Amino acid sequence: MRVALLTHSTNPRGGVAHALAVGEALNRLGQEAVVHAPAGPGASFYRAAWCETRGVATVPAERGFAPFVKGRIADYVRHFEDPTRRRFDVFHAGDGISANALATLRDRGMISAFAYTVHHLDSFGDADVDALQGRALLAADAHLTVSHLWQDKLRHEHGISATLVGNGVDRSIFRPDGDGREAALRKRLGIGPGPVFLAVGGVEARKNTVAIVEAFANVLHVHPDAWLVVAGGASLLDHGAYRAQFDAALGQLGAAGARVVLSGPVGQDDMPALYRAADALVFPSLIEGFGLVALEAIACGTPAVVSALQPFTEHFGADDVLWCDPKRPLTIADAMVLALHAPVRARLAARTEAVLGLHDWTDVAARHLSVYERLRETVHA
Template sequence: MTGLRIAILTHSTNPRGGVAHCLALGEALCALGHEAVVHAPDPTGRGFFRDAACPTLPVAAEAVAGKTVAGKTVDLVRARIYDYLRHFATPAACDFDVFHAHDGIGGNALATLKHRRLIPGFARTVHHVDSFSDPMLAEWQDRAIREATRLLCVSRLWADWIRDDLGAAAEVVGNGVDLSAFRPEPEAADATLRIRLGLGPGPVVLSVGGFEERKNTAGIIAAFARLRAVHPQAQLVVAGGASLLDHTSYRARCRAALAAAGLEVGHGLAVIETGPVPQADMAGLYRVADVLAFPSWKEGFGLCVLEAMACGTPAIVSRQPPFTEYLAADDALFVDPADPDGIARAMAAALTPEVRAGLRAAGLKRAAFHAWRACAERHLDAYAGCARVRPEPIHA
């Protein structure tokens, strides 16, 4: 396929798994000879959370003020859809061969542009599907899937959901990991990072995604409290957490659970909350951790699992899809996400030398199978099915 101009739309410039996926996909497509431009609403004006080897376009976005939590989320999503519609209001801004949305915000904007006949259609990657109590949010999520010309998923789990619930076909394109950025070899900056976070002798348990219900942070806290009974110097690092959705009530539940367990939060204490982590520090954060705890309730793929494995860090994951799709039985420690005792046992097992060595070797091998180039190549058939047909040049 000759070089395509591809507009990739994501919901945010912040370090979330879907945003990281879009930037890496854009880089891989550019390496294949296409021009992929990653777009995202950018109310801060700071741009994307990391530099990228592909063009990026932070879209001007308005600040949003809401009176209630639910109202604020609806107002925010509506504003971000309108941000995209303003940006793509001219033919010049729509001068792409392919439009590819990765969430409901971009998907709704592209659906409207399709109805206005400004674009021919669009591809949509469904990373996962949320359960919204607000009917407007639910309708936007549904429309962004139903209106797409071609549907893609990062895992078979969600492709099957689309087939069973919507009666539509979706292709599985998978995910990837940048092995040049995520490496097992220690770096001098790792020691500096330990000091900056206030890490002691450990062991160190890493949780990625902030205090969020689908990440099962409460389950991780309950398991970590059990681990501390055996390893009193253990520390839990809760990294990330940038989200368009409001997790205030769940965060309060987690804070109450920490207080009840006598686990203090702060620099050098039992629990360290980092907030969003600079991209330059992520590989080091995986390396200074003894284990990644990721027993999520719901995931599209779980990109941080591959990143941790590429850095030589053992991973604990839920014994359910999508993890059971791309991981073999010996690649990680599989647990029931509803069983804090089982998660605690997995944490303890990951610290034993024999288990740790086996997981490290298996994880490095598994990560090497997931190259971004192969992932990008799997997108090309879908792009061909929704690309703009440009007129042939007229020769005198």
């Protein structure tokens, strides 16, 4: 079948990575998937994909988050108003923006039904955007999600039954063996000798970046030569207020603040090397749909420090990762220090195959097929 997968941007975010990987895996299963995303002139996805991808032309929106969101919805609607672009058996949104666009198209009779993968839900603090998120949830004809946490939330809080599909990791890309880029990457980022801790996702409240810096301040008492790299940060949301809190926490480090490197978004080709260059991933997130980067780090041979919360507790066992209380920076610091101990690293490494064996993109894509078949039956009923 021919499947249109829609995502909210071309940036290296978890939902975008999921859409690209599912699109590729669906093609391996004999389907024809095309991944769409809003893209300005000359823009492309953060990585090359071997399934077909299409950029959706964007029109500059008024300033402000709500106008931006509404503008992106309008961009998608405008794109698919052309009947030659709607030659798909299934339409599948991976976010609230594209789900709203598909809801509008269905209401206008241009498509018959659509699916929506809910990775997680946000409280945007904007009545218009929150209402659009609610519309996306209620309008979809089928729902999927990536963790039991969000499957349960959708059922109990919204009365929605969602199919659990999970996430995977591409072990041909995320590998433990170095490719020679690691030392050059450290040099390019200005990282000197000493252990390196990596946080991925930029400076965001749900990524708990302030607590990571506070934990790092404690680590420096034990390892004064340590470094913290905060990678990523490409986001459609405005994190300015939280960034001010982060800057204040960074200022508390004094001269040691120079040991915190804000790399910004890192190209896909460099991410495996960045994981390998780090001694541990520090990922004490407060809200996640799944937490894909923890799998990527483990696949690269890098221990992961994660929150002792769902969804992490669903797909990691007691000895698979290092656990912390994300609301207590001292426990994050303790886990970071433990990650440097050779016996601990050996114990975690022994669990790698068991962990990764449960997360395969082809299996994830296969879980979509029954949902797609039900949608097609609805269309032809």
